[in-house]
Amino acid sequence: MTFVAPTGLTLAFLSGLYRYCTLQGLAFLPVYTWVGLWTSCFMMIMGLRGSSKYIRYCTRFTDEVFNGLLSVNFLYEACVSLRRNFLLADPMNLSMPFVSLSIALGTFWSTARVIAIEKTRFFTPKIRNAFKDFGPVAVIIAFSGINQLQSINKFGVPTLIVPSVFELASGREFLVPFLTVPNNIRLQCALPAVLLTSLFFMDQNISARVVNREENGLKKGAAYNVDMMALGLITGGKYTKLNEHRQHVDNATYISIFLQFYQYLECLGCAEQLYNP
Amino acid sequence: MNHVRALTSQKFDEETGEMVIDKVCETRTTGFAIHAMLAATIYLLPLLTCLPIPVVSGVFLYLGRKLMTGNTFLKRIVDSCSEVGRLPQEHPINVLGRRKMNVFTTIQVFSLAGLWAFKQNSATSIFFPAVIGLLMVLRTWVLPRFFSEEEFIALGDPTPQ
Numbered sequence: 001m002t003f004v005a006p007t008g009l010t011l012a013f014l015s016g017l018y019r020y021c022t023l024q025g026l027a028f029l030p031v032y033t034w035v036g037l038w039t040s041c042f043m044m045i046m047g048l049r050g051s052s053k054y055i056r057y058c059t060r061f062t063d064e065v066f067n068g069l070l071s072v073n074f075l076y077e078a079c080v081s082l083r084r085n086f087l088l089a090d091p092m093n094l095s096m097p098f099v100s101l102s103i104a105l106g107t108f109w110s111t112a113r114v115i116a117i118e119k120t121r122f123f124t125p126k127i128r129n130a131f132k133d134f135g136p137v138a139v140i141i142a143f144s145g146i147n148q149l150q151s152i153n154k155f156g157v158p159t160l161i162v163p164s165v166f167e168l169a170s171g172r173e174f175l176v177p178f179l180t181v182p183n184n185i186r187l188q189c190a191l192p193a194v195l196l197t198s199l200f201f202m203d204q205n206i207s208a209r210v211v212n213r214e215e216n217g218l219k220k221g222a223a224y225n226v227d228m229m230a231l232g233l234i235t236g237g238k239y240t241k242l243n244e245h246r247q248h249v250d251n252a253t254y255i256s257i258f259l260q261f262y263q264y265l266e267c268l269g270c271a272e273q274l275y276n277p
Numbered sequence: 278m279n280h281v282r283a284l285t286s287q288k289f290d291e292e293t294g295e296m297v298i299d300k301v302c303e304t305r306t307t308g309f310a311i312h313a314m315l316a317a318t319i320y321l322l323p324l325l326t327c328l329p330i331p332v333v334s335g336v337f338l339y340l341g342r343k344l345m346t347g348n349t350f351l352k353r354i355v356d357s358c359s360e361v362g363r364l365p366q367e368h369p370i371n372v373l374g375r376r377k378m379n380v381f382t383t384i385q386v387f388s389l390a391g392l393w394a395f396k397q398n399s400a401t402s403i404f405f406p407a408v409i410g411l412l413m414v415l416r417t418w419v420l421p422r423f424f425s426e427e428e429f430i431a432l433g434d435p436t437p438q
Contacts, residue, residue: 016403060434061416064350065388066409071348072393074341078334085331100331107335112342136339140332147329157329192403199406 013199017192026185034186038193078104085158099155103143110139349433353382372431381424381432388412 014032021031082104085097114135118128147157345351353369357379361370370378392412395405421429421436429435 013403013405016401016405019400020403059413059416059436060349060432061385061420062409062412064348065385065392065412067344067348068351068385068389069392069396071341071344071351072389073396074337074344078337078341081330081334100329100334103329103331104335104338107332108338108342111336111339136336140328140336143332143335144327144329147332148327157331159326160328160330160333195403195406198410 013192013196020192031185031189034189035193035196038190039196042193042197096155096157099152100157103147103157107139107143110143111136114139350382350385353378354386357382369428369431369433373428377424377428378432381428384415384420388415 017032017035082097082101085100086094089097115132117135118132120128122128146152147159356364356368356370357375361375364370373381392405392408395401395408416434417436426436
């Protein structure tokens with residue numbers, strides 16, 4: 001699920017939606033597809049009407065609270081995951097939690113240092129930039145490598161579990177069977193879609209504002225959403241593909257179709273921006 | 278995380294494109310390449326099993342810390358107990374005074390806590406986006422009753438026209 005969600009906040013929304021679906025005894029994916037379709041529809045309407053001018057009411061007050069929330073969210077996730085190791089460990093043997101803690105702090109520290117190289121006077125600007133661009137990934141790879149060493153590996157630090165097919169059981173069609181949703185539910189999906197639209201709208205525009213403090217059009221808004229849908233489908237493809245290799249060719253076709261669609265919408269966005277500077 | 282990072286740089290490209298059309302075209306290629314490569318990472322999925330979860334936590338710690346830079350709200354929390362003489366001349370504390378600045382900061386802290394509570398509770402998290410909208414309402418209609426425009430400007434938060 002985290003691979004679908006661009007930010008932790010969308011994830012929060014999704015888990016809320018998932019919970020609601022479970023309570024109502026609805027299949028989550030078709031409902032989610034409808035929410036996505038409604039959202040994309042709303043986003044396009046908003047984009048075409050140039051609604052992002054309203055984002056000016058979102059001043060620094062809201063910006064900074066929102067950013068603070070994102071920041072707190074990251075720190076919280078990290079701390080929860082490290083704390084869990086301590087809670088689950090045998091009280092007489094806390095090596096694994098502490099090794100995990102050092103790996104986490106080591107990654108944190110090295111990433112910060114490797115990015116700070118850009119501000120030092122070492123080497124040439126080009127090399128410093130390369131450090132900044134590729135450093136964080138190199139740090140991740142290095143620490144994963146260290147974890148593979150015999151001396152560290154014996155502590156059994158937990159590694160990522162590649163999502164196996166939990167609910168997209170084998171043999172699921174590549175396209176979500178969204179036509180199975182009853183008509184009244186389809187309409188009701190518009191309501192969460194309004195919420196999701198506002199989340200995307202704010203997420204998108206606030207990040208755009210943060211990037212260069214300029215109130216721009218919703219240009220990427222519409223595309224952002226399609227990007228999200230495409231990504232959702234790619235992720236869906238990942239799940240399917242993990243299970244059945246023969247579907248792979250079909251998936252690739254679908255993905256490229258969606259990427260083209262995505263590009264097409266970005267063209268639309270550009271045109272819109274020209275009309276609505 | 279790479280996806281978020283990829284998206285950010287992509288946005289940055291488009292923003293700095295300064296509305297030049299051929300620049301935008303170029304960015305579309307970038308976007309396409311990014312997403313094509315993302316699609317190609319299907320093959321790398323098994324490699325993820327080598328990635329320790331603490332490394333992910335470390336990256337999260339870094340991202341959380343990095344997001345805090347430049348956030349005057351979080352900085353004002355620290356500044357609330359700083360000595361005035363050691364703060365820069367243009368600091369809002371010189372216009373609002375410590376007490377009023379702290380009131381503003383406290384309102385933001387409560388907003389943040391409220392948002393967090395909404396997000397954490399799975400029964401309400403679906404309405405969470407709407408609460409962010411409420412913040413705008415709070416800023417546009419409620420806060421001007423207690424703070425003057427001058428004070429908002431000092432806080433770097435002028436009222437939109």
